[in-house]
Structure formats: C-alpha cells, structure tokens
Amino acid sequence: MRREHAEWSDATFGDIGPVGPLKHLSKEALEAAADPSDPLEWADMQFLLWDAQRRMGISDEFITRAMIEKLEINKSRQWPEPKEGEPRLHIKEQPATVVPEECPAELPYAQVKAAADLYALCWQSGEVVTYTPDPEKATIWLNNYSGTCVQEYVKLERLQEALAGNSPVSPGGWISCSERMPDKGQRVLVCVDFDSSTVTPLVKEAEYTSSTFRIGPNTINTTGKPSVTHWMPVPAAPEPETMNG
Structure with missing residues (x-):
C-alpha cells in the first residue's frame, strides 16, 4: 500500500518535499475532527503522514525512537482539565529542558x-x-x-561586492546569471539567494545542466525561491608546498 501510494504521489505531485503534505495534513485533521466517524478522512491523514515522512527521508525506526523520547516528555507534563479542545492551552509549567x-x-x-x-x-x-x-x-x-x-x-564578502556593482563580471569573479551562463556540465560555485530577510545567501558548488544548477540531489534554477543569481568558475586547488633541502 505504501509503495503504491508513493508511486501515485510522485507521478501526480512530483518532487514537492514534505511541507506540502504536512500542510494538507492539518486541513484533513480539521475535517476529521468535524466528523471522526468518516474512515476516508482517517485514510487521507495516514496517506499524507506517510508521504511527508517518505519525502523527508525519515525511517520508521527513526520515528519509533522519536516517539519513545516524546512519550517520556508527555508523561512528565501536567494535563489539567478540561482535556479536550486546544492542547497548547492546557499544558501547565513544564520541567526545564536538559541541555548537554x-x-x-x-x-x-x-x-x-x-x-x-x-x-x-x-x-x-x-x-x-x-x-x-x-x-x-x-x-x-x-x-x-x-x-x-x-x-x-562560505562567507560572502566578495559576492556582496559583486551585487553592489553593475558589471556582468563583478569583483571577485562573480558572473550574473542574467548576463551569461556556464557551459553544460561545468562545475561552478553558485550563489543561492532565498529572497528572505532572515536567510542569507549561500555559496555552493554545483553542476550546470543547461537549464538548472544541480547541488547534490537538489536542482535550483535562476527564478523562483530559492534561485541562483551569480556563479563563478571553481577556483583551482592551491599548489602543494615544496620542502626545501
């Protein structure tokens, strides 16, 4: 059943990651709460939970270990009356978290x-x-x-300098994707911009596939969020030092 659902989900939705199924799960949970007797709502919730877990790459064994740990945390909490409704509002003072x-x-x-x-x-x-x-x-x-x-x-001082200029080849060797792209199959350093005030750009090594940049198992293009805005050839490795005498 899991395999069949995974094949259908991948064919229908593609590589969407775990966030979509989890958001949909919250919707299905509310619908199940409105009619707990409907088995189809329960089936939808189970499918979505499976899908999110699989897309996240989390094994059943990992989930089991996490559940054992979480059960101990829940047992240590106080759950006053009434116990129905919004659980977050009914948790009293909690034991201090033990931090190694x-x-x-x-x-x-x-x-x-x-x-x-x-x-x-x-x-x-x-x-x-x-x-x-x-x-x-x-x-x-x-x-x-x-x-x-x-x-x-990688720190981005050179990239910040590049973004401040107007030249397609900016200080530090960064090249704007809007001006020129690498050759197909070329390995380059790329700047990944999240267009976020809380997440700073990253510099990663990537392979250009003629339409996207491949970073490990992930592919990122030059539009959307995140996107690759600049690239530069991978610097040559330093020459090994020679011992005199």
Whole structure:
C-alpha cells in the first residue's frame, strides 16, 4: 500500500518535499475532527503522514525512537482539565529542558546561523523549508547529517561586492546569471539567494545542466525561491608546498 501510494504521489505531485503534505495534513485533521466517524478522512491523514515522512527521508525506526523520547516528555507534563479542545492551552509549567554541556542554550545566534541555512537547503527531497534558529536543533542536525549533507559554509564578502556593482563580471569573479551562463556540465560555485530577510545567501558548488544548477540531489534554477543569481568558475586547488633541502 505504501509503495503504491508513493508511486501515485510522485507521478501526480512530483518532487514537492514534505511541507506540502504536512500542510494538507492539518486541513484533513480539521475535517476529521468535524466528523471522526468518516474512515476516508482517517485514510487521507495516514496517506499524507506517510508521504511527508517518505519525502523527508525519515525511517520508521527513526520515528519509533522519536516517539519513545516524546512519550517520556508527555508523561512528565501536567494535563489539567478540561482535556479536550486546544492542547497548547492546557499544558501547565513544564520541567526545564536538559541541555548537554556541548550544546549550551545560550549559544550565540551567529554560531548556528550557518548550520540553520544549510539545514534549510539540504533536505534530501530538495524542498527548501523555513527554520527556527534554535541552537539545540541546529546542533542535533549537524551531528546527524554533517557526514552526508553539510558542505562548507562560505562567507560572502566578495559576492556582496559583486551585487553592489553593475558589471556582468563583478569583483571577485562573480558572473550574473542574467548576463551569461556556464557551459553544460561545468562545475561552478553558485550563489543561492532565498529572497528572505532572515536567510542569507549561500555559496555552493554545483553542476550546470543547461537549464538548472544541480547541488547534490537538489536542482535550483535562476527564478523562483530559492534561485541562483551569480556563479563563478571553481577556483583551482592551491599548489602543494615544496620542502626545501
């Protein structure tokens, strides 16, 4: 059943990522609450939950571990009467979150900003999602995914200089996508712009496919959100130092 639904969902909706199914799930949940006796509403919710989990690349085992941890958190909470209605309004004072020493709660925002930006870009599905720059979440994500998804976060002083100028080939070697594109198959550095006041641009290595830029499993074009605005050839590796004598 899962496989059949996944094939239908991919053929119908394409690579939309987990956010769409989750938003739709909230709508179906309200409809199910209006008529809990309708089995089709329950089926829709289960399909959407499966779809979001699959598109997020989360295994059943991962969900089970998270459920075990969350159950312990829920058991520690106080749930006063009435217990129906909006749960968020009925949770009393909660035990203080235990934060490991290596992940201080007061970790400066600047220290997790880069991780949060990468977190937004590198989901396996290719979906770009919004994020909350929470130090704990950023650190957990880095610990779990740094081996497969995280690439070096590059500062953008040269790009900012480029954006301030009008030349198609700007200071630092950045080339505007509106003026010229790379050759097909060429590997380049690209600036990924989120058009957001909270998410700064990223510099990533990408391959140009003649119509889009491929970054790992993700593809980004020069329009929409996010989009590639500038590119430059990948710098040559530094020459190895030679030992005298």
